[in-house]
Amino acid sequence: MTTKSAKETARVQPKIKQQAEAVHADIGLPVSVLIGTRESMTDAQFDAMMDKGYRQAKSGQTIPLDEAFAQIREGL
Secondary structure, X not given: OOOOOOOOOOOOOHHHHHHHHXXXXXXXXXXXXXXXXXXXXXXXXXXXXXXXXXXXXXXXXXXXXXXXXXXXXXXX
């Protein structure tokens, strides 16, 4: 197993940071897991996933937030 030692820094607006931290706290998912997930995908895979989510949101194919978080937790 490789040791992770790189550090990533991003500058975001304070309000967006607070919102993101709240979401992460709600689902119990550290930012490092999200970054690692993204790093394991190709750009094409990521773009396809984002496009699919956007199309679903636009067409009203949504689920309650609590249910979405529950599904995310199950997948961890």
